[in-house]
Amino acid sequence: MKPTILNQGPAFSKLIKAFVFLIGKCKANKVFSQGRIWAVLPVMIPFLLSSCNEDMDAPTIVTINHHVLKEAYPVHRHQTYLLDLNEDDIPDFSINVMSVGFDQGVREYFQINSLRDSKVILTNEEIAPLTSGLEISEASAIEGSSWSVFTGSMMVRTITENQPDQWSGPWAPDGDYFVGLSVRVNGEYHYGWVKLQADKESHAMFIQEYAFQTIPNLRIKAGQRK
Template identity: 30%
Template sequence: MKKTTSSKLTKRLAQYGALTVAIAGVSESNGQIVYTDVTPDFAGGNGINYGLDMDNDTVVDFGIIGSSAPAVGFYGVLPSNSWVGSNPSFKYPFALNSGDVISSAQSIWYGGTSNVGTLNYVSCYGGIGGSNWCGVTDKFLGLRFQISGNTHYGWAKLDVSASGDSFTVKEYAYNSTPDQAINAGQTTLSVNEFSLNSVKIVAVNKSIGLYNLSETTNFNVFDVSGKSVLQGSTNDTNYVIEANGIANGVYILELSSANSKSVIRKKIVL
């Protein structure tokens, strides 16, 4: 429900904004694309494997394995880490093109070490088989993995030889906002996805002022345990959330745009 607020309160919230931020120690977390350029490109093949660490936390998320079969295999190190593909009999990862969307919309994901996908195998010979990676350049793997229990989507760009005896890893990236899509090859957020970055958030007493909203915006207030205590939406440019029904304390305000799906989070003190 839209809350009508007096212009006097709106002005007071704006005036005290800087002071409130300073006292409360407000911090924010904006969604972004975390991109890694593999420099120099990594060349692998028979007996030369590659551990793909998507979030660069020193824990390998996916493995690319070379073999004398000849073959190039791909698998998720953890059961929750998976890749998008086709053909359940042989589990071929898709060779995505630049710009293809990687998200929950994909229906076929293979996860864990028990589902080793074939990037290239003897099935490439003579046009027999269903591998999507027979002698390709600058194609993308669609990836899904978890960080602290949250699902993230990403990509990795590779070349694979027609004979299946070598592969090259060039770069990879993921969307740092949980459950948000990423396009194959995407390295930065678009202008639309930054639509919430200009929003000003001011918390005074039990009122939370939102300013410079450019589109329909959903809001959710979480307590320190992660429980949602207040939520709603607005299509106004300026809007005040009245939080009289919740206790004093530290909260996380999450704003998500209805159109661009951009998400920002700020710590507030009520």
């Protein structure tokens, strides 16, 4: 049988000191005989044991599912990524590139399509790039943005003959950004994010990681992992 290990927290230490002080006072004032001093121990033991749990940390409740891809996944004209944000084996979003021809060449739209009843944060029909720490909730994180079930583009690559490629859109500068997402589960919305890296040199958008708030209607911050 293993011995009981008392928690050595501040409250426990104070209780021990008070108990020793009380015994000392009783002996000094001859309140108890030497044999009777220890008679108070059965009374004090329950108080000592109850203090064991007073300083124990409450268990950490994890409400965010966070997933990091083993290797960043490149999305380009020949490759699409189906994002299952809440990992229920049903895709919630399609991250892809749509090519549209025009007189002088081709435009490639790097975009996110909402599947089922999923939503993205859009600003003027474009995917709003979020920086780390911005709140993702029912109230949109950026002024002028809103939740939408429609397709939004992140950046556009314009390809014309004998001309350097032209890049436009809020994600055109190379860098890491987050997309605010929401999915509906059992009639209630859950918020999350996906982290993407725009890389014009490789003509691709790389998916790096994503996270999902398991508690409905509870906010999450861009980049929050736990």
